[in-house]
Amino acid sequence: MxxxxxxxxxxxxxxxxxxxxxxxxxxxxxxxxxxxxxxxxxxxxxxxxxxxxxxxxxxxxxxxxxxxxxxxxxxxxxxxxPKEAFQQQALLKYSKDYYRKKGVGRPTKKDRRDIDGFYVDTEEE
The missing domain is CATH 3.10.290.10 (RNA-binding S4 domain)
Incomplete structure (x- = not known):
């Protein structure tokens, strides 16, 4: 098939x-x-x-x-x-909500650096 x-x-x-x-x-x-x-x-x-x-x-x-x-x-x-795939999706959802509220606009340069730093920290573990 x-x-x-x-x-x-x-x-x-x-x-x-x-x-x-x-x-x-x-x-x-x-x-x-x-x-x-x-x-x-x-x-x-x-x-x-x-x-x-x-x-x-x-x-x-x-x-x-x-x-x-x-x-x-x-x-x-x-x-x-693997369950880790779903946990990673949940972390991504929480990270988006933590930094910026919906409708506030695009992230600033500082927000962008913080978001990138968050992803680097989770990958190293």
């Missing part, structure tokens, strides 16, 4: 055309290689899909015949995304 169709069938993308665009942008990887939307996936493959600054790691269990309901996704795919 094509990777774009697979991502659509297991409900990671809302439409198949969105899945195709994500593949063309390079957000979908098989192993370390960026893949085209027409690439076939097989049971046992591991797909990395970057969506909203989180890299989801999806293990292909089986191939569905058609788009499946949300309750049946576990039969066809296993999400093995």
């Amino acid at each position: 094509r990777v774009d169709k697979y991502l659509w069938c297991i409900r990671y993308c809302k439409t198949r055309s969105v899945a195709t665009k994500e593949c063309k942008k390079g957000a979908v990887r098989l192993g370390d290689a960026v893949i085209k939307p027409s690439r076939d996936v097989f049971p046992g493959d591991t797909i990395t899909y970057r969506k909203k600054q989180v890299s989801y790691v999806i293990q292909v269990i089986n191939l569905p015949e058609q788009r499946v309901g949300a309750k049946l996704v576990a039969l066809y795919a296993k999400d093995v995304t």
